[in-house]
Ligand code: ADP
């Protein structure tokens with residue numbers, strides 16, 4: 001798991017100071033881009049030498065070097081510079097002495113089994129070799145078991161389960177999963193793939209749309225498009241991740257469209273993911289969009305606080321490191337954008353605990369995650385909070401600072417103070433001042449009263465929770 005990386009870094013520190021920095025940058029990159037992308041493009045980078053303000057990174061092939069330079073060059077420079085301010089440039093070079101032998105293009109794309117592991121080692125595997133080359137590896141950790149289900153993703157999860165149990169059922173073909181970054185699309189696709197290949201004679205090809213394009217271009221170059229088509233059309237289940245990548249790539253789209261039709265006509269299952277719904281994927285050919293929307297379309301919604309807590313609980317439990325509920329709540333409140341970042345933050349805490357053998361505490365969390373938390377400090381203003389709360393209970397905005405003490409206005413005012421304390425970094429006296437120059441003890445009282453009421457009255461608690469969510473998003 002990721003959390004043992006920094007331990008390696010700790011050891012490396014003794015051997016070679018650059019290695020330690022590189023290890024940290026690597027795990028940073030990995031949590032930023034995700035495991036699949038990391039493994040496809042970045043894992044093979046080796047650390048070269050530093051020369052003045054320049055650091056050399058080595059890649060085993062020209063193709064990989066150019067790709068990494070184009071796609072990740074700036075990010076690598078930025079990360080190195082942040083790690084070691086003296087470094088201003090990252091030079092990507094072909095490394096003759098890379099630990100890994102120079103692979104061919106198909107090897108770079110990490111061919112992995114598309115069949116159950118046993119099937120691959122058997123004599124009958126020859127037929128699946130061609131297909132195996134086509135697909136990207138399925139991450140064994142992205143199982144259905146490891147996927148935490150909550151309101152925002154339960155529909156998508158149910159559809160994925162259904163297709164994994166009975167592929168090519170009418171109404172579920174194609175299955176189109178969509179949603180924002182880091183909400184679990186890739187995880188669900190891998191889970192389906194893992195389930196489908198388990199002991200069954202079902203062949204699955206999973207790849208990103210980007211890889212689809214690369215395979216296609218490579219096939220054109222090597223004049224093997226027929227073979228490419230045949231390979232693709234021989235699978236039982238084709239999964240294409242991040243289809244939005246094909247926008248503007250007309251030839252690849254065309255090819256995908258034909259593959260799609262051939263497979264569906266042959267009764268094969270297609271699963272596609274994208275960041276938007278078919279109808280919102282403008283730039284995709286109309287006929288393709290229409291066909292994509294013909295089966296089941298399921299979206300993954302932004303996470304809720306409850307789901308974030310459940311995910312953190314599950315991941316903390318799996319790590320074996322004791323993480324206090326307070327820390328989990330804190331993270332679930334602060335990091336709302338996506339699960340990947342949430343997971344990254346938790347992993348960093350776990351790594352920290354493992355590395356230094358110190359318990360995870362709230363103090364350690366704010367310290368270790370300083371940079372992440374700062375980036376996520378949403379700038380909710382007290383005025384915004386007052387406006388939203390006043391709207392919600394239908395009172396006048398001026399009553400937030402008026403002297404009226406009727407319950408109908410006093411209660412919402414207390415909620416606004418409570419939210420101001422929770423969602424902004426303002427001090428109690430500062431908050432008091434914004435509410436008609438009230439004393440900080442009034443704010444303190446409001447915070448404890450609202451907390452108490454939330455424990456007593458579920459409807460009220462839900463109201464406050466809803467407001468918080470609205471203000472946070
Ligand atoms: P997407 O493909 O939608 O950008 P991913 O599937 O790559 O998102 O998810 C990002 C990370 O968050 C992965 O490590 C994944 O395991 C994790 N993740 C997302 N949703 C869940 C969930 N519901 N339960 C457990 N882990 C999740």
Ligand code: MG
Pocket residue numbers: 182185186187241242
């Ligand atoms: Mg993804």
